[in-house]
Amino acid sequence: MTPIVIAGGGLAGAAAACDLAQHGQPVRVIERNLGPVHKICGDFLSAEAQHYLRRLGLDAAGLGVHPISRVRVAQGAHLVQAALPFTAIGLSRRVLDEALLTHAAALGAEVQRGVALASLTPDITCLATGKHDLRGSAREPHNIPEELVGFKTYLRLAPDQIAALRGHVEVILFRRGYAGLQLVECEQANLCLLIHRDHLAQVGGTWAALLAALCLEAPHLARRLRDAVELLEKPITIARVPYGFIHRPQRDERVFRLGDQACVIPSFTGDGMSMALHSAALAVRSLRAGQSAFEYHQLLAHDVTGPIRRAWTLYRLGRAGPGRAVLIHALRLWPGLLSQTAALTRVARRNWVEDSH
Ligand SMILES: Cc1cc2nc3c(=O)[nH]c(=O)nc-3n(C[C@H](O)[C@H](O)[C@H](O)COP(=O)(O)OP(=O)(O)OC[C@H]3O[C@@H](n4cnc5c(N)ncnc54)[C@H](O)[C@@H]3O)c2cc1C
Structure with missing residues (x-):
């Protein structure tokens, strides 16, 4: 059998490779990174993500994950918290992606690295x-809705702040942006x-200036970062992410x-x-059933359009000053709204792809 070739050995590519290899299908994954790397990501793995890792036989718990069962949203002096509708886990992408790609190789996939x-x-x-985009495969429709710049780093927090953060994911809202904070392994x-790039420029354009400005605006973040030590030499950054x-x-x-x-x-x-x-599982199911790429993409769009549209609407509401104030007020009156929001922006349970065999 001719191998199925997958370009990119991140989560989606490695997951599809595991799934295909488990079904005895020859598969080759081409990944540009030679070894493990940090990736820009909040490292928050929802129940659905955990379901798919289990389904592929990857034991995430064995990788030293941090369990997360509650969410906090902070804006200025206001803090709202609620239980998540599931137990999430925190695990760095450096560890997770490497484990999944290694798992794919162990299952029989050919993994070509450094290409x-x-x-x-x-x-x-x-x-x-x-x-x-990869050359020759630009995405359509190509919309970059906002000029957001992303930053990610790891920190060793002060012991009392580690204790306060344990078991929580925190979303900190500020002018023209937001931050996520949570614990991962170790x-x-x-x-x-x-953060919007104009705002980044206004506060000085550097990571140090940005952190200083955010700590002035967000007392919750200032508290968490007191005496914290940055573990990466410099943050990882990203721009022009086509959200939505x-x-x-x-x-x-x-x-x-x-x-x-x-x-x-x-x-x-x-x-x-x-x-x-989810997309990897659906694609493998479609490939095995002889469905076309068009049919697969229609199935995927059916599952993800609702959650993405709802997430986009919420994001737009939260980014503007008045909308953010209304949002925080509503969350304070009705903390259950937070759990409902978490549920509404996810692929419905009934659409999860179950057992791969
Ligand atoms: C700021 C931010 C925070 C996020 N936080 C979260 C979160 O907390 N939880 C969550 O679930 N999602 C989060 N996400 C989304 C999540 O990171 C992505 O949706 C996810 O990584 C998509 O996986 P992927 O496999 O499609 O892409 P990737 O994980 O990016 O993998 C793509 C792979 O392809 C390889 N590659 C790229 N180009 C080439 C090439 N030319 N040749 C060979 N290989 C190539 C790369 O090296 C990489 O390994 C966040 C995203 C951003 C931007």
């Missing part, structure tokens, strides 16, 4: 190269934030796009990884 594809070639069936804190993008397939579509190549949900939902894993 950066310059363009889409005819032998590629699955395109899983993440947020940015009780390192992941600080991941998005859902691939519109053509009837003669040849390539199965996976993960962020197929759809991109606003990151505050912490559901991008589960959508990437």
